[in-house]
Amino acid sequence: MLGKDYENQDCALARALEVVGERWTLLIVRDAFYGVRRFNDFQAHLDIPKAVLSDRLAGLVDEDILERRPDPQHAGRHLYELTPVGRDLWPVINALLAWGGRHRHTNSRLFRHATCGTRLDDAGRCPQCGVTPAPGDIVTERRRGRGRGRRDPVSVALREPHRLLEPLET
Amino acid sequence: MLGKDYENQDCALARALEVVGERWTLLIVRDAFYGVRRFNDFQAHLDIPKAVLSDRLAGLVDEDILERRPDPQHAGRHLYELTPVGRDLWPVINALLAWGGRHRHTNSRLFRHATCGTRLDDAGRCPQCGVTPAPGDIVTERRRGRGRGRRDPVSVALREPHRLLEPLET
DNA sequence: ACATCGGGTTCGATCATTGAACCTGTCGTC
């Protein structure tokens, strides 16, 4: 991805940024957590040029963050899904969401612990249970009182409360 | 910084990435946590083109993440220091460091709670005290058993154990 | 008075990103 650009930084941060530090990459990973799996759905939701999306998806597959597999329902199509390494990026996404929500722009979504319904704090912990739920145990819903926002079918489908990683139905 | 590029994403993540999602930006912020404050020290440690460093520092000042103030010891020079908003980025840096350390490249540093000396876990919590220390209460030191690494004066100075945010002496 | 150092800016060459156009393989429909 960023190639050898940060090569002489002996630092895990530089290694991480070589993988997820490019433009668009973390937004693609965010959508994957929200349940997006198909090329066109990523494209509709992100307004990203197809050539760049194609390049980023291939890079994420190379880096073992997404897995590309045939869509069992549609021959010739593919699904992109987070691998365990990719799912392990949730704390990164969550930290950026929390910072952005505190200092730039109130977060348009909120996150609850699926098993008890309590809202998670900024660190991603459930104050009720004292645990930090894995993404599959987190329900996301749209915060009320916001404008209608985007009208593309993917955005509309994502407005329904659902668990992270749960495949989006369109 | 990234301007209006992610403008139609109604999402705190997009807002955050507009600020810290550009190339080099998070490495600059990391160095600021480690205690780097001067233009030349950033440049020596990062091998970044001066024009890009100048652009990024100005952007971070614009975005209220760094503060630029005159160096009291050297007329005409400046110091770049993290603002409270910038210091609030620590969980983001920590999450990326932890992910990179788990999946790419063992982290070359480790972090301890300054008040008790216990190593922090990947979420940045002190397992002994049950708190998540603020950056100023974290001591970083170099992990043993690594090659000598970079030999520039900034890298050498950073090898000494010290608190985050503590100004680097060169 | 002169050289040096920190902290930049300017500049041409290179590299990445963009949006539009084009291509290919499946599918549903007539």
Next chain:
DNA sequence: GACGACAGGTTCAATGATCGAACCCGATGT
């Protein structure tokens, strides 16, 4: 079984970002 529509790409020229080298300027040091 021909036809068009659609998912999922690739190619291309134009634009914008990044690079490294060179230059500039004000404050010290000698």
